[in-house]
Amino acid sequence: MKYILLFAVCSYGIALSYAKGNFYDGFKMYEVSMMNRSAARGLDYSTLSNNNSYYEVFSRNGVAAHILVHPDAQPDFLKLLNANTMNYKIVHNDVGLWLKHDFEMNQKLRNLYPYQGKLGTERYYSHAEINQFIEDLAKQNPTRVEVKTVGKSFEGRWLKTIRITNGDGRANKNVILVDGGFHAREWISPAAVVYGINELVNNYEAHAQLLQDYDWVILPVVNADGYEYTQISPDTRMWRKTRQPSSADCIGIDPNRNFDFHWNETGASSDPCSQTYAGPKAFSEPEAIVVRDLIHSLADRGKMYLTVHSYGNYILYPWGYIDLLPDTWEDLDEVGRAGGDAIKAATGTIYQVGCSTQLMYPAAGASDDYAFNAGFPISFTMELPAGGDNNFDPPPADIDRLVKETWVGIVAMAQKVVEKYPLN
Numbered sequence: 001m002k003y004i005l006l007f008a009v010c011s012y013g014i015a016l017s018y019a020k021g022n023f024y025d026g027f028k029m030y031e032v033s034m035m036n037r038s039a040a041r042g043l044d045y046s047t048l049s050n051n052n053s054y055y056e057v058f059s060r061n062g063v064a065a066h067i068l069v070h071p072d073a074q075p076d077f078l079k080l081l082n083a084n085t086m087n088y089k090i091v092h093n094d095v096g097l098w099l100k101h102d103f104e105m106n107q108k109l110r111n112l113y114p115y116q117g118k119l120g121t122e123r124y125y126s127h128a129e130i131n132q133f134i135e136d137l138a139k140q141n142p143t144r145v146e147v148k149t150v151g152k153s154f155e156g157r158w159l160k161t162i163r164i165t166n167g168d169g170r171a172n173k174n175v176i177l178v179d180g181g182f183h184a185r186e187w188i189s190p191a192a193v194v195y196g197i198n199e200l201v202n203n204y205e206a207h208a209q210l211l212q213d214y215d216w217v218i219l220p221v222v223n224a225d226g227y228e229y230t231q232i233s234p235d236t237r238m239w240r241k242t243r244q245p246s247s248a249d250c251i252g253i254d255p256n257r258n259f260d261f262h263w264n265e266t267g268a269s270s271d272p273c274s275q276t277y278a279g280p281k282a283f284s285e286p287e288a289i290v291v292r293d294l295i296h297s298l299a300d301r302g303k304m305y306l307t308v309h310s311y312g313n314y315i316l317y318p319w320g321y322i323d324l325l326p327d328t329w330e331d332l333d334e335v336g337r338a339g340g341d342a343i344k345a346a347t348g349t350i351y352q353v354g355c356s357t358q359l360m361y362p363a364a365g366a367s368d369d370y371a372f373n374a375g376f377p378i379s380f381t382m383e384l385p386a387g388g389d390n391n392f393d394p395p396p397a398d399i400d401r402l403v404k405e406t407w408v409g410i411v412a413m414a415q416k417v418v419e420k421y422p423l424n
Ligand SMILES: *[C@@H]1O[C@H](CO)[C@@H](O)[C@H](O)[C@H]1NC(C)=O
Pocket: 036, 038, 039, 042, 084, 085
């Protein structure tokens, strides 16, 4: 059997065979209650995750797991659920159908709202549009905005950062480094990062305090190839990894397991077909190298590194590679809680704030641990809320609400950072 398409949440993963028609036709999404923990243990999630031709395990937040199941695995899976007397419901009877529906809606909105020099929150944008947008901002605001080409993706897309200042020309300010789009299918991430760029550039008076002694450097789409790939058809919507071939049959490395800090230890896979494949070596991915080099070039001035993912409503801090807190965890916790509290006050949305390994699962070789170890005193992975049918698909009508809510949290964290780490 040939498995050429793969796709999972921020961490676990399915490699699947191609069929005619829509790839996900006949796939079902189950929600399995984990309230009964002794029963939940009977269902071996890592065995399911490792069997990535048939299953993909999405969120395991202690309350429920979402499990995507291949049509051929339905009888086995039901047997497994019944053997463990698990409570479950079928969230989606035909995953292919809703992916097709979402795809058509996104195409329609793309035609309805072509790029005209601004990126609003009506729809999701392509990597090329996001690059064009930051270039246009730089042209319109030459004293406050600088765009820099920082590298090239595996397929040759230019990766560009935008540096936003208040235009006073002072050098050597502290730095906040933000990136989005590490994982291809997490579309709300680049959308939230682009919203923040818009705010910092076009609404800069309101953020004067955040730009006084700090510059912001932002890479909106790290995994540009993967992000583009998710936009070309319903069959590719669930892609997570990069697009560099990883074996004869599989494509893609998890860029957020590819960093050279406890690389290929826990929570990363050495199976090239897995969604969390760490790669043949650390920094095998040009996209991870770009982020590495940004981190090092800014580390002496960098005070906060923030990488935006989805989903799960988490603000996560190191360590991710081991179940241990760094000595300075109270600083991380204080800043993270400022974000979580601000979001809760603004919209009621609850974020959990804490160490990655304790709140989610270990994930060695991720960019947040790397940046923290390289000298950023504050380093977070923010997991934005789930939305839509596949959880990675907040409907376009929800983009506005979600990106505004996210920005409230980012601003609160940045304010706390500015207060805690004044310019020397
Ligand atoms: C949890 O599930 C087990 C079966 O796996 C069952 O024996 C037990 O009674 C359940 N506990 C509760 C509280 O429902």
